[in-house]
Amino acid sequence: MSLPIIDIGPFLKSSDPSVREATAAEIHSACLNYGFFYLNISAYADPSEPEELTTLARSFFSLAQEEKDKISLGSNDKARGYARLKENVTNGKADNHEGIDFYRPVENPDKSKPLWGENLWPTIPAFKEKYEQWIGKMKALGLIVMEAMALGLGMTPDEWQQLRGQVDDSFWVMRIIGYPPLPTDHDGFSCGAHRDYGCLTFLYADPTPNALQVFLPKRAAEIINGTSSITNGLPSEEGGEEGVWITADPIPGCVVCNIGEMWEIWTNGLYRSTLHRVIHRSSNYRIPFFFEPNFDANISPLAAAARIKSAQPSTVPNGETKEYKPVVYGKFLLGKVTNNFAGGSKYD
Ligand SMILES: O=C(O)CCC(=O)C(=O)O
Numbered sequence: 001m002s003l004p005i006i007d008i009g010p011f012l013k014s015s016d017p018s019v020r021e022a023t024a025a026e027i028h029s030a031c032l033n034y035g036f037f038y039l040n041i042s043a044y045a046d047p048s049e050p051e052e053l054t055t056l057a058r059s060f061f062s063l064a065q066e067e068k069d070k071i072s073l074g075s076n077d078k079a080r081g082y083a084r085l086k087e088n089v090t091n092g093k094a095d096n097h098e099g100i101d102f103y104r105p106v107e108n109p110d111k112s113k114p115l116w117g118e119n120l121w122p123t124i125p126a127f128k129e130k131y132e133q134w135i136g137k138m139k140a141l142g143l144i145v146m147e148a149m150a151l152g153l154g155m156t157p158d159e160w161q162q163l164r165g166q167v168d169d170s171f172w173v174m175r176i177i178g179y180p181p182l183p184t185d186h187d188g189f190s191c192g193a194h195r196d197y198g199c200l201t202f203l204y205a206d207p208t209p210n211a212l213q214v215f216l217p218k219r220a221a222e223i224i225n226g227t228s229s230i231t232n233g234l235p236s237e238e239g240g241e242e243g244v245w246i247t248a249d250p251i252p253g254c255v256v257c258n259i260g261e262m263w264e265i266w267t268n269g270l271y272r273s274t275l276h277r278v279i280h281r282s283s284n285y286r287i288p289f290f291f292e293p294n295f296d297a298n299i300s301p302l303a304a305a306a307r308i309k310s311a312q313p314s315t316v317p318n319g320e321t322k323e324y325k326p327v328v329y330g331k332f333l334l335g336k337v338t339n340n341f342a343g344g345s346k347y348d
């Protein structure tokens with residue numbers, strides 16, 4: 001059983017509305033059922049590009065600890081920069097990874113304010129340039145996938161323009177994660193179970209198998225599996241919901257794409273941000289790019305999602321009628337970052 005594989009090539013290259021609509025429909029169905037899918041981007045990016053980025057990541061993470069600490073986020077704005085192994089905590093347990101985070105640059109940076117400093121780049125030659133190229137590409141991909149999602153939700157051109165205005169200056173995050181092998185006696189995970197909080201994640205993953213695991217609630221697991229014999233579920237501290245953990249192993253030419261909590265709000269729960277975790281048994285690097293809304297975007301339920309819900313009530317997960325409250329993305333994000341700084345949970 002595998003998550004759907006969706007090729008973005010035809011959507012990019014064809015001006016035929018039926019071709020574009022077919023891709024949009026595939027994305028809609030993947031978001032509705034799983035919140036996760038593989039996006040084949042081989043028509044858009046050469047695999048050598050992210051490969052080069054992981055090589056650069058390897059040169060950084062193999063430096064001496066004191067060298068890495070020179071760009072530590074702790075002495076910056078608590079968000080941008082390097083976090084040591086086990087500095088991130090999820091569900092009260094240290095994550096067994098180290099990483100560097102970069103965010104969209106801000107005007108008038110001030111590192112005494114959480115999130116408001118400058119990005120701290122390793123001094124390794126070509127590091128910044130190569131990552132900036134990838135960021136540019138992933139930002140553009142974000143807008144392309146958003147347009148396909150708008151089409152998949154049946155949004156009118158005006159509605160799409162309105163939504164586009166909430167993501168056209170994305171407050172993106174580029175993360176580089178270094179995973180050492182998870183010791184078998186480690187009390188926790190390489191990255192503990194969490195939901196991404198933003199809009200769209202594009203994960204370029206190293207080939208280590210069985211590392212990324214996605215929790216499919218019973219309903220989604222039945223669709224993917226074609227059976228109702230679901231045996232395991234979540235531990236009670238994670239809600240006890242019935243379902244299965246499936247592995248989302250990397251597929252050449254594809255990024256793993258998943259939707260964050262902002263999509264739950266936009267769709268009033270029609271799309272769900274799916275729980276995932278990492279158990280990484282070898283040593284390698286992964287580079288998720290988080291395409292997020294604009295900092296001051298006002299995120300509230302979209303009329304298009306309401307139309308689908310009233311026309312097709314059976315599509316609503318568990319028939320739930322919860323009304324999602326609007327948030328201003330930047331405020332929501334600051335809440336996450338400040339929480340993390342105070343020693344709370346990891347904020348992705
Ligand atoms: O490394 C992975 O496979 C996933 C990382 C992740 O979920 C995250 O950084 O939000």
Ligand SMILES: [Fe+2]
Nearest residue numbers: 195196276348
């Ligand atoms: Fe994640």
